[in-house]
Amino acid sequence: MTPDEAEAHLFDRLRRRDPDRFFAASFSPAPVRARLLALYGLHHELADIAETVREPMIGQIRLAWWREALPAIGAGEPPGHPVAIALAEALRPEGLAGVLLPRLEALVEARAEALEAEPPDTLEALAGRVEAEAGTLAEAATCL
Known part of the structure; x- marks a missing residue:
């Protein structure tokens, strides 16, 4: 799969699954849009x-795949996954x-912790989980 094919795949997937982020990415300059699509694609892969x-x-095994893939991705040698x-x-x-x-x-790690944890039983615990997941995602988006 080429980078352009991967971007088209992620664009379509984000349009169907996450309209708010889709519109935010759609109105971004092209280089930023491609980066946002990749970031949001990872977000959805981890949520899935x-x-x-x-x-x-089983979830930890799948998360381990991403843990191991990230250094290769950073080195420009990604596995053959669209995201x-x-x-x-x-x-x-x-x-x-x-x-x-x-x-990333x-x-x-936030998804790994949430996978093992009990559902939050206090508002503070819920806020901590939201910060670890959505807050980190938003912070990553601002770096693009």
Whole structure:
């Protein structure tokens, strides 16, 4: 899959699944739009793990794949997954990988913690989870 094909795939997926972020990305300049599509694509991949697995261990295995893929993505050698290909393209500008990769790793870790944790039982616990997931995603988007 080429980077352009990966971007088209993510554009269509975001349009169907996340209209608010789709419109925000659509009105961004082309280079930023491609990076946002990649970031939001990762967000949806990670969210899908929690939504589709019944056993936390299976989810952890899938998250481990992303944990291992991120350094390769940062090095410009992504596995053949559309989101990984798009992320590798997104990280190409000099210095962006160093800024964005730690945030992407934090997204994976937040999803891993949420997968193992009980549902939040206090407002503070819920706010912490939202900050770890959505807050980190928003912070990563501002780096693009």
